Amino acid sequence: MTREKTVAVVGAGLAGSLLTCYLARRGYTVTMYERRPDPRTGKVERGRSINLALSERGLDALRRIGLDRSVMADALPMRGRMIHPVEGEPGFQPYSSDGERAINSISRGALNNALLEAATALPGVTAHFDHRLTGLDPKTGEMRFDTPHGVVEAQADVVIGTDGFSSAVRGQLLAHTGLTESLDFLEHGYKELTIPARDGEFAMDPGALHIWPRGASMMIALPNPDRSFTCTLFWPTGGTDAFASLSSPAAIEQHFARVYPDVIELAPNLVDDYLHNPVGVLGTVRCSPWHAYGRVGLLGDAAHAIVPFYGQGANCAFEDVVELDRILDETGDDWDRALPEFEARRRENTEAIAQMALDNFVEMRDKVASPVFQAQKKVEHALERALPGRYVSRYELVSFSTTPYAQVQQRVRRQQRLLAAAAGAAVLAAGALAAFAFRKGTGR
Ligand code: FAD
Structure with a gap:
């Protein structure tokens, strides 16, 4: 018609x-x-x-x-985050409790x-x-x-x-x-960098979204079909700890060697990319x-x-x-x-x-690297497995469902309240048990 x-x-x-x-x-x-x-x-x-x-x-x-x-x-499906610390090996965190669900x-x-x-x-x-x-x-x-x-x-x-x-x-x-x-502009802007294919293969795991969480700054990398990765560096646009603070090739190399040491080897065109790619605004x-x-x-x-x-x-x-x-x-x-x-x-x-x-x-630039956050994610996934359909994480609801975003927010708040109440009840029960055992032990 x-x-x-x-x-x-x-x-x-x-x-x-x-x-x-x-x-x-x-x-x-x-x-x-x-x-x-x-x-x-x-x-x-x-x-x-x-x-x-x-x-x-x-x-x-x-x-x-x-x-x-x-x-x-x-x-290319990405089933979780690969967190790159300043020192040590990268660690994988699945997005879903079964480790199968992927963003693309x-x-x-x-x-x-x-x-x-x-x-x-x-x-x-x-x-x-x-x-x-x-x-x-x-x-x-x-x-x-x-x-x-x-x-x-x-x-x-x-x-x-x-x-x-x-x-x-x-x-x-x-x-x-x-x-x-x-229009609320973020203090952080972004710049694109590239990790090319190495000997025709991916230089990192292509099944993950790679994150370098560094507090004030953060870099992410997503895989491409040509076996390269497109990286996005998020950093404040002005100030001393910011894009504007690096203008010479030596300064760029020194900064990356200190903050993103594994990237130096992975990104041979780093200096050229950094000097010539524009800084985009976010808001x-x-x-x-x-x-x-x-x-x-x-x-x-x-x-x-x-x-x-x-x-x-x-x-x-x-x-x-x-x-x-x-x-x-x-x-x-x-x-x-x-x-x-x-x-x-x-x-x-x-x-x-x-x-x-x-x-x-x-969460991405700070928390993902912390052991507490990683433990919380494991507990969350255990809850999702134990209470299928009844406890669903915020990430899962946002990325793997079409539940309206406002309902996601409300549901996550409700789940958090229930969890806090359950944790409180567990603490009370443990306290009561301990008191009972103590009384039994002392005969009181
Ligand atoms: P746009 O894609 O911006 O398209 C607007 C179009 O309008 C453009 O083609 C432009 O040339 C044209 N135009 C502008 N002005 C005029 C004019 N005066 N006359 C005629 N044409 C005009 N979203 C995700 O879902 N997943 C992600 O992982 C993700 N990552 C992102 C990473 C970064 C760094 C950024 C900046 C954004 C990301 N986004 C992501 C957001 C996503 O890019 C945007 O939300 C999406 O592109 C919005 O689509 P749009 O068509 O509304 O606007």
């Missing part, structure tokens, strides 16, 4: 291309506008290749439209290309690259784009901004409607409302960018697409009702994952 309304999707990144697939399948005529050249024909920017951990929420969105198998063909390392570029390929193969879809949105009238849906050939104007019945962290559509809603926003975007006049909406990072420490930004954006599709089903494609309903259902969930992602930064 072809629908009367035309939709413009601004930003053909991960969320935009998946959303286009869903909308085109509903029968909409969809035009995608992307500020960058077509990534299927161009080169990836240096230091911006980032691979992603795709987990159940993202997979669920792909599965619903039959894209999971093709997209996941090149993904996938190239952002390959994922984007596969989704674009799927979207543009559908009837009714047109994609315009090198089109940067610079103007939007939210009342009429009239848009203006800067292109290499000058300014281009277009109009659509519905305009969805999937243009990421620094969304221009959000900027236009800020300028023309009552939208308010807050949380909060704004409201995500829609205007029943015809303009925001989705994905444009509405609610989060920090990457739970590996959920793209997963959450894909979940947005599924929810919007469900609401269009329920409302009979009444966008006037669907856009506010979308925000009403998603907001508490995106706020919950934003907070959990911030909390997980502390």
Whole structure:
């Protein structure tokens, strides 16, 4: 069925291309506008290749439209964290109690290309690259784009901004409607480094997400199908213990030899990567409302960018697409009702994952290395095995289920209260037993 309304999707990144697939399948005529050249024909920017951990929420969105198998063909499962201490051997911590469940390392570029390929193969879809949105009238849906050939104007019945962290559509809603926003930048930025294949093989275990937790800084590495690893170094952008503090090759080598000693040998291009790859910023975007006049909406990072420490930004954006599709089903494609309903259902969930992602930064850069944390994880997995389905860890609920994020937070709080009460009762019982034994022993 072809629908009367035309939709413009601004930003053909991960969320935009998946959303286009869903909308085109509903029968909409969809035009995608992307500020960058077509990534299927161009080169990836240096230091911006980032691979992603795709987990159940993202997979669920792909599965619903039959894209999971093709997209996941090149993904590499990671069944746990490999913690690299400053001294000594790395240690493996499984993500799930059975040690089997995995998150999947996938190239952002390959994922984007596969989704674009799927979207543009559908009837009714047109994609315009090198089109940067610079103007939007939210009342009429009239848009203006800067292109290499000058300014281009277009109009659509519905305009969805999937243009990421620094969304221009959000900027236009800020300028023309009552939208308010807050951008909380993290003190830490990130830089990409590479651990290439060694003699054609992976230089580390490809079945794990590698973490170098160092308190003030942290590095992670995810495997790639070409047997290399993409590393992301998280460090404050300014100050003495920060990216800005290293500017010479000698200083970079000395720093890594002291803080990440095993990486020196694994990353022969370390100095070149460090000097030439850009430092990206990280932060949380909060704004409201995500829609205007029943015809303009925001989705994905444009509405609610989060920090990457739970590996959920793209997963959450894909979940947005599924929810919007469900609401269009329920409302009979009444966008006037669907856009506010979308925000009403998603907001508490995106706020919950934003907070959990911030909390997980502390866990990843600090706690994972501590023996207490490792013991806690073992107890948690033992509980999961002893009480299947009744005790489920936060990591498991976030990464291996589609339980709404807000419910995950509530359930984890409830479990923690029960555990504290059970631990308290166990301490009381042990005390009573000891007192009884003492009285028996002394005859009192
Ligand atoms: P984007 O992917 O940013 O896409 C926005 C698109 O809009 C881009 O193509 C851009 O060029 C285009 N655009 C921007 N402005 C305009 C304009 N004016 N006109 C037209 N087009 C425009 N998420 C995970 O799920 N798992 C992970 O492991 C993970 N790791 C991450 C690691 C790092 C270091 C970072 C920074 C993020 C990570 N994320 C991860 C988050 C994930 O990358 C984002 O949440 C996801 O890309 C959001 O998708 P999006 O389509 O909303 O935005």
